[in-house]
Amino acid sequence: MVDAAFGPQPGKRPDVSGPHQSYLNMVRQKRIYSAIFLVLLIVLLSGGFHLAEGRNAGGFLNGLPMLGAFPSEILSEGWADRANVPGLALHFIPSLIETLNIAAVSTLVGGLCAAFLSLMSTRGLAPLPRLTPVFRRTMDALRALPDVVIALVLIYVLGGGPIPAVIAISIHTSGALGKLFSEAAENADLKPVEGLTSTGATWGQRIWLGVIPQVAPNWASYLLMRFEINVRASAILGFVxxxxxxxxxxxxxxxxxxxxxxxxxxxxxxxxxxxxIDRTSDWLRTRLTKGARHG
Amino acid sequence: MVDASLITRIETSFERRKLMSFAILAVIFAYLVYAAISFDILGVASRARMDNAQNLLSDFWSYKVHVTRDNRNGSVTSAIDGDQRYSYAPDWVKTQGDTTRIDLGGGSLVTYDASGAHFVVPGYGTIALAVTEGKVILTTPQPLPDWISASDTRVGITTPAGKLNFTKSKVETLRYFPGWELFFFTFDSPFYGKSFGQLVALSLWEPRLDASQSNIGQIAHDFLTNSMWHHGDVFWAVFETLLMAFLGTFSAAIIALPLSFLAASNMMPFAVPRFAMRRIFDFIRGLDALIWTLILVRAFGPGPMTGALAIMMTDTGLFGKTFSEALENIDEKQVEGIRSTGAGAIQRARFGVIPQIMPILMSQVLYNLESNTRSATVIGAIVGGGIGLLLTQAIGTQKDWEDVAYYLILIVLMVIIMDWLSGLIRRKLIKG
Structure with missing residues (x-):
């Protein structure tokens, strides 16, 4: 806190003649701010919950005892028919594979689009530097669209099946990954790129040989993380x-x-x-980033 | 002199890496081909309804005026989107006695008269429609083009200038205009058709239109209660979505903070509760927002509170994990300094630990607040609250696509603003 107390602005400089007193004053002021913030947060939270409860079909206290009813109903019936469960689990494996396929394909397609968008919007790498803001805003907009919404609109045009889900999740993924990818690419060392430029390499060669090897571990780690998210998203999409x-x-x-x-x-x-999937990708990601750190 | 074996070694390793990267690309490509086959891409391409896509896109950016003639009593009405509440008299529709002339622009002309209707299509000819002995008779240059669909009871003509539907009971012409008509005010509002400058003048210094209410209040009232676009309800739904995200994220953070102390190895010396807490966090995260939402909806009924609780459940698991990781990475020196003054466990946590992890915590919470705004839209579609509900309802009708476009724009704006805001606060926090 010392550096904050002796800040650069002359007006805010505390009284040096009595450092003890001015320190206590500062601490008190800080505590008052924290207390106000905390009280405000609690008021907003309780007020918000009250408002939300008023708009809800059932109240919180009425519903609380019912919270266990549905799970126990399901579990007791599941337990009674437990002999069926392994067979049914096998029966649903194909649709599980479909859900996983949707997630994997949209992660790959979205990842490819994201790689393109991020290279187009990274300073120092973009072939068209003037267009970087355009690509950035495009990624923002793509990221902002919830996948379920795109999927529902696409179902109207394309009919049912996995394709609308793939397109929807890919669109969202390309925006979300594009941002992370371009952050990783911004931190890449530009020296290899300069070296390649001096040999007369084209833009594609510079990226492929100078940038991709540097960012590959990070990008792969982000891809895995996104795959986790997309598995959940594709399950929800199936439900909606x-x-x-x-x-x-x-x-x-x-x-x-x-x-x-x-x-x-x-x-x-x-x-x-x-x-x-969470466990495997956690393990792989630690390996990827740790490996990157050691060179 | 460079060692020759080194060169060969480097070259072979280069070759191997090259092969590896090509192999990875080949595997990805093969997988995509397999997926394309299993997803039946060709089938989707043949089943795609391009006419639906066209309807949807034209609704997104334009509105249509229905000029309808009721054949039973001969009355002609022009109404926006065919809704009788929004009927008016456009200057491109002229009625003289029994004859109505509708100018669709660019030489396209539709005429209604007592015997039926004529449609002049430039570059094609005149289409005559009449009802004889209870049947619809179509007289038109042959062969019949594919933009005319005809049967004994109904004829539909689609041209770039507009559409004509002819049945025994009524004739209807649809003309499309760009924009969203009546977006700000409907016909019953005195502010309809006023320019922005006029509205500013009215609200600031011009005399009251209605003595009982200020002009600016009336403008706000007429805008929010617009019976076609329901801005008031839509804004409330957006607020409800933000409320769900806010309540869910912050209550999850408040619940997860004390629990994460139990799961951090440097705070909880006993392995059993630590292990149990971590498994509980894993279970909550693993069970997924979808399943939590379904369980909570059964208990609390549909509504925004259920949505907030569903977000709270999933985020508690996530925050529990990240907070306990942050706790494990703190600098122990500060805690020891506090311990040396004789502070108890609670005081050590309050003065030694919390100040260290607060910036990380807040930044995580704000990041999640942004991503939960989007989740709240989706969860709202399942629990029936907020803009998500309005959106799924509008999509469900399969015709209110202009509403869908409006909601989509609002959602994108909402998420971008939240993204920007949380980024701003996070940068401030990290800088200190």
Whole structure:
């Protein structure tokens, strides 16, 4: 806090003759600010929850005892029909694979678009420096669009199936990854690029040989992280729109009592898949970034 | 003199890397081909409804005026989007007795009369439509082009200038105009058709149009209660979405902060509760927002509070993990300094730990606030709250695409503003 107390502005300089007193004053002022912030946050949170509860169909306290009812209903029926669950889990594997395929393809396609967009919008690398703001704003807009919304509009045009989901998630992915990619590319060392330029390399060669090897570990790590996110997104998309394990879950839940063994089977395989993917990608990402750090 | 074996070694390693990168690209390509086959891309291409796409896109940027003649009583009305509440008399529609002339521009002309209708299409000829003995009779230059669909009961003509639908009971001409008509004020508002400058003058110094209310208040009221675009309801829905994101993110942070102390190895010396807490965080994150939302909707019913709670659940797991990682990376020296003054555990946490992790925490929370604004839109579609609900309803009708475009623009603006705002505050926090 010493450097903050003796700031560059002469007006804010504290009284040096009594450092103890001025330090205490500063601490007190800081605490008052924190207290005001905390009180404001609590007021906003409680007020907000009150407002949201008023707009809700059921109240919080009325619903609280019911919180366990639905899971226990599902679990008890799942337990009663536990003999069916492994078979049903196997039955839903194809739709799980479809969900994973949607996530993987859109991560790859979105990643390719993101690589292009990020190289176009990184200072020092962009072949058309004047257009970098345009590409940046494009990425912002692509990132802002929720994938479900794009998917629902596309379903109207393209009909059902996985393609609208792939396009929707790819669009969002290219914006989100593009930002991360260009941050990584901005931190890349430009010396190899200069060296390549001096040999007369084209833009493509400079990027492929000078930039990509530097950013590859980071980019791969971001891709893996995005794949995790996209698996979840594609499950939700299935639930709201069509296709994959999400759609099966929706049908099973709409059916209600009698199909809860299916719900349990889907929950189990979805949960296991997400945990396995999270773990694997966590492990791979640590390896990638650690490896990059050692050269 | 360079060692020759070194050169060969470097060359072979270069070759191997080159092959590796090509192999990776080949695997990715093969996977994409497999996916294209399993997704049935060709089938989708053949099933795609390009007419739907055209409807959607034209609705996005234009509005249409329906000029309708009721054949039973001969009355002619012109209304925006065919809604009788918004009927008016455009200057390109002229009625004289039984005859109505509709000028579609560029030489296209539609005439309604007692016997039926004529449509003059430049470069093609005149299409005559009439009803004889209960059947629709179409007289037109042969062969029949594919933009005319005809049957005994109904004829539909689609040209770039406009559309004509002819049935026994009514004739309807649709003319398209760019823009979103009545976006600010409907016909019943005194401010309809006024320019921006006029509105500013009215609201600041001109006399009151309605003695009981100030002009600016009336402008706001007429705009927000616009019966075609429902701006008031839409803005409220956007606010509700932001509210869900705010409540969910901050309550998750408040819950996760104390719990993350239990999961950090330098704060919790006992392995069992630490391990249990970490598994709980993993479980909450693994179960996914979708499943939490479904469970919570059953208990609390649809609405924004359910959405906020769903965001809170998933983010508690995420924050628990990141906060406990931040706690494990703190500098122990400050804590020791505080310990040397004889401070207890709570005081050590308050003065030694919290000031160190606060910037990381706040930056994480703000980052999530931004990404949760987007999630709140999606969760709102499932729990029935906020702009997500309005959007899925508008998409569900499959015709209010101008509303969809409006909501999309609002969502993009909302997310970009939140992104910008959270980035601004985060940069301020990191700088100190």
């Amino acid at each position: 729109g069509q296709g994959g394990i999400g759609a099966d879950l929706k049908i099973a839940m709409q059916w209600g009592t009698g199909k809860y063994d299916q719900v349990v089977a889907i929950f189990i395989i979805l949960f296991l898949t997400i945990v396995v």
